[in-house]
Amino acid sequence: MTFEDMPLYLKELKLNEYELIRGLYAEYLEEMSEYFVAERDVHGEIEYDSQQILKYWERRDHWSYAVVFGGEICGFCLLRKYPEEKTTYDIEQFYIKESHRRRGIGRQALYCLLSKYPGSWQIRIIPNNVPAIKFWKDAIESYLLKEIKLKEADEYGDKMLFLKFKTKN
Numbered sequence: 001m002t003f004e005d006m007p008l009y010l011k012e013l014k015l016n017e018y019e020l021i022r023g024l025y026a027e028y029l030e031e032m033s034e035y036f037v038a039e040r041d042v043h044g045e046i047e048y049d050s051q052q053i054l055k056y057w058e059r060r061d062h063w064s065y066a067v068v069f070g071g072e073i074c075g076f077c078l079l080r081k082y083p084e085e086k087t088t089y090d091i092e093q094f095y096i097k098e099s100h101r102r103r104g105i106g107r108q109a110l111y112c113l114l115s116k117y118p119g120s121w122q123i124r125i126i127p128n129n130v131p132a133i134k135f136w137k138d139a140i141e142s143y144l145l146k147e148i149k150l151k152e153a154d155e156y157g158d159k160m161l162f163l164k165f166k167t168k169n
Contacts, residue, residue: 010065015057021076028095074100
């Protein structure tokens with residue numbers, strides 16, 4: 001089977017499947033610590049409130065997905081309705097393991113989400129995360145077949161870059 005023949009799908013996770021992405025979430029935080037100051041425990045692990053993840057199983061306007069490629073979980077997506085704009089979908093966290101990057105897997109996973117949830121969307125990006133800016137802008141413009149502009153805005157006291165767009169049914 002060639003790479004192009006391998007199936008990719010999003011698996012919506014149930015609460016008892018939280019452990020499937022817990023390790024990936026730790027990898028994600030470690031990688032993201034390059035862009036923000038992270039508190040660490042005595043073992044050097046990044047500390048985080050488990051409610052950051054568990055809310056995706058507790059709230060009706062939050063969804064958690066594992067990205068499965070070739071039968072292996074290679075990433076995750078935590079999707080929500082944005083608290084300040086309840087009609088807008090917001091990818092709060094998105095991660096593809098480094099070993100699976102630059103193969104179109106992240107882009108395919110994004111397109112699955114955009115197809116499943118048509119409507120208003122936004123992607124928030126930390127301004128100094130240049131690889132994320134390139135990925136999101138390129139992937140979304142390819143999906144929409146038009147250019148979209150990054151807008152800088154303040155979010156809870158932090159500067160963020162926003163990509164806002166709409167998808168069709």
